[in-house]
Every structure is written in structure tokens, then in C-alpha cells.
Amino acid sequence: MPLEKDAAYVLNAFAALAAIPRPSKQEKAASDYLKHWAQAHGLSVIQDASNNVIMEKEASPGCEHAPLTILQAHMDMICVRDENITGTEYDPAKHPVRLRKNPQTNTLSAEGTSLGADDGIGVAMIQYLFQAKKLRHGPLRAIITTDEEAGMSGASNLDAVHLNAVYLINLDWEVYGSLCNSSADITVYRFRRLLSMRPPRLNSAYQLVVSGLTGGHSGINIHMGRANALCMAAHILTTLRRMGVGFELANFEGGTASNAIPARADALVCLDSAQAKRAVSIAEEAVEKFEAAYKEREQNALVKFFPCPTPQYILSGADTDALLDLITATRSGIHSIRHPPGGIVESSSNLGLIRIENRDRATAEIAARSSVQWHSEEMRHSFETLAVLTGFDLDVPSASPAWPMRPDSRLAEYACTAFKELTGRSMTVEPVHAGLECGIFAHKNPKLDMISIGPRIDNAHSTSETLYLDGLPNTLRCIIKTLEKITEYYDSGC
Secondary structure, three states, X not given: OOHHHHHHHHHHHXXXXXXXXXXXXXXXXXXXXXXXXXXXXXXXXXXOOOOOEEEEEOOOOOOOOOOOEEEEEEOOEOOOEOHHHHOOOOOOOOOOOOEEEXXXXXXXXXXXXXXXXXXXXXXXXXXXXHHOOOOOOOOEEEEEEOOOOOOOHHHHHOOHHHHOOOEEEEOOOOOOOEEEEEEOEEEEEEEEEEOOEEOOOOOEEEEXXXXXXXXXXXXXXXXXXXXXXXXXXXXXXXXXXXXXXOEEEEEEEEOOOOXXXXXXXXXXXXXXXXXXXXXXXXXXXXXXXXXXXXXXXXXXXXXXXXXXXXXXXXEOHHHHHHHHHHHHHOOOEEEEEOOOOOOOEEEEEEEEEEEEEOOOEEEEEXXXXXXXXXXXXXXXXXXXXXXXXXXXXXXXXXXXXXXXXXXXXXXXXXXXXXXXXXXOOOOEEEEEOOOOOHHHHHHHOOOOEEEEOOOOEEOOOOOOOEEEOOOHHHHHHHHHHHHHHHHHHHOOOO
16 A cells, blocks of 8 residues: 555544544443444454453464564543634534644644544554555554543553563654653542532622643643643632732632643632722733743733622632642642753653532642652652641542663664664654553563654644644554564564
8 A cells, every 4th residue: 555545544544533532431432433443354352341442463474473563552532622712512522523634734633622643643553554454564463442541541451461462562652753662650649628618708709711821741741831720820819819809719620631731720709899900900910920931831821800690609718728728839840850951851740630529529630750769759748748738638549650661672673773764864762751551561561572653743632732744654654664573583484
């Protein structure tokens, strides 16, 4: 199949997947689609209790003695939207993603939402490789997991028997011309507090809306210094409080997932009408300071503080103080950088989600990452102390181990050689601060030789997510050539 048709097949497969809403923990329809697709192509397929899909493809004739290689991706996506573009009725968690191709830049994005190329394009590449008839490879297995973005429970619940292989190529990488060989751990900390609600005593209500921030992936983009909408909204409210403006907090929410930098936050407060004008002035001054601090990074930020209908209930003063103190004291961003200065991020945390549920419970989620155990423990101790000081209960709904580097990786050597032969360029080999499912796979099978590769994707987990199509054909070719090199090493007659 010519190079252009290879990429066209992948894009058509991706479009079919993008038409199926698939937020984390709600992937049954996408899982069923992939299972039926495999059956229609005559492949052996298993759909396990976690809705992971495992496909098998026989070796090419003459390549039967090559070892089993796993191709792996995840089917779920982070669903975020910009209501200013999509309207309030459209939600990518419930409706098909609206794809938008830009011929001038040869890119693919979505209309006002995240695209889901992380990691739908990896799934689509697997589909191409598993239906192609004239490739040279040993026995292949595809593992397409669920819930990667919200806890990696699909990978955690995967039966280790499916990882009984020599090589694994993960397709959840977003830097073309680069190969990932290790990743950080990731732990999600969930803070919860029961609330006491009562009718408001103050007679004027105002809505605070922070929107238009860049957002992004809390592992891949954390070093870019992007603003956190939840922290920004809390800073404005804390400034009001410190300046002597009394208010009652009725609601505070924002973010979409613990591992996505929140681009929007909403708060609802009640004020004394005599202080409303001063409150607006203080909020405006705070926004001016924010714009001065983030003018290069957050050019589309929009902050509104405007009158609205008075709510029926507000949080108690103690609950309001506890929630704002929790947000204000949370260090959201980089914690440590690998020596020497200018190296990759070692540890970070991201306040990604806050909700007030059923008017009786506040929930906040933080995703913490580190490639150094000492720093992981430091952050854990800090969050445990913060929970005690603010009166929140703390639990850990998910934790995934780091993927350690393998200096003698034969698979990395094959892929780097393949890329050099295809492009004439050397492939960059690098670790990543983000967490990958490879950490779980390494824990279940320490002998697995693994790499992660993929085409370029910018701003994953945000409404600016963009897939660059120029590198897609060579990414495919690199995978194909890597599979060929595996067979050549193990069976010279292939």
C-alpha cells in the first residue's frame, strides 16, 4: 500500500473512533467497536472485564520464529471543551468529536474541544498494522486499554499473561522523531470534605468565571508554566478576603481531570451590596497583575466577575476557609528539576479538578508525578499534612509506578536504526515526566523490552490539541521497519 494510502487508512480509522464518545471510565462503546472490528478482520480477540481489547495477528509466512511483539495504545481520551465555541449543549463526552483539518498547516484538530489523538491515533495505527496483508513481522499482539487518563485501571487490571512477550511498542508518544525510554510515576490524591450548607445572609450575588486558559497535559506541558484556572480563581477570592471584603461562597468548581491543567474555573459568591463595587475593583486589579505575570503564556485568558441570581445555599465560613486554604496552599507546578539546571522535570503536581457535589461534599484531585522516590515521598507527606491542616479526608484512588530506563534496549536500537534509514536523521532518545502505562507493564513483566513512539501532538488534554500529519507516514514506516528488524535478527531466513 503506498505511503499516502497508509496514512489515509489511519486517519479514516481515527475518524471512526472519534465519532464514538469515549471519556475515561466510559469506553464500553469504543471497546465494543474495536472488538467487532477485529472479528470482522478475522483476528482472534479478547474483551476482558475492564473492556481492554486484546487482538492477535499471526506471523508473516517464514517469520514464525520471531518473538512475540506487543503493540499498545489506550482508547480513552480527556474530554474538554470551550463553551464559547461549542455552546453549552455540545459535549465531547457525549457527542462525536468534530474534526477539523487545516490543509495549510497539514494538521488535524477539533472544533472547540480536545481532539483525542491522545491516544486515538495510536489505536488507529494499530488497526492499520493489524489489517495490512503484506508486512513482514513475527507474531503480533495488540493491547488497547481503557481508563489510561483517569487512573490506568485498564492496564492495572490487565492479566499479566497478556504481557508474556519479548518486546512492547507503546504508541502513546507525542514527539515525532523522538523515542521515549522511561517515564515518571503518577499518584492521584483525592481530598474530600463534608460541607455544612445554609441560606445566604448577604444580599448580592456575583459569578467569577476564569476561562480561555491554555490548559494542557500535566506531565508533558507542566514545564511551560501555564496558569491553573483553579489556582487563579482561588487567588482572586483570597485577595478579596485579605482586603477585607466579606463574602459567602456558594460554589467553586473547575477542571476536567486530575492530570489535565485546568483551563476554566467557576465560583459563585454572595456579597454585601455596599461592598460590591469595591469587590469588582479588587478583582480587576488582581486580573491586571495576572496579565502582567502571564502575558506571554496566556494571551486568551478571560476573567469575568458579574452580578447573578442569588443562590439558595452557601458554604459555612469554616468550609469556605478550608477549601480556599487547600487550593491556595497547594503547590501546582514544578517541584524539582533534574540536575544540571535546564534538565527535565523530576517532580511536579497539578491541582486538576474541584467539585461541590450534591451540596454536601467538596472534592479536589491532584496528580503528582516524580521519577525520584524521595520526591514522591516528599509530596505524599506534604499532601497528608495539608489534608490534616484543612480538615479534608485524603485517599489515593490510583497510583502507577515509574517505567525505569533500560540501557541495553535492543528494541530502541532497532527503532533508532529504522528511523535513521528512513529519514537520514538520528532519533532522539529521552525520558518523559508524564506517566505511561509502560510503568505498570514493567512491574508485571520486568523482562519486557519497551519503547514509546508516535507522531507529533501538541497541547494534548486541551481544546488546542493538534495532530501534525507530516510525521504520520514515517511514524508508521518506522514501526513497520522496526518489526522487520526484529524478524531479521531472530530468523535470517525471513
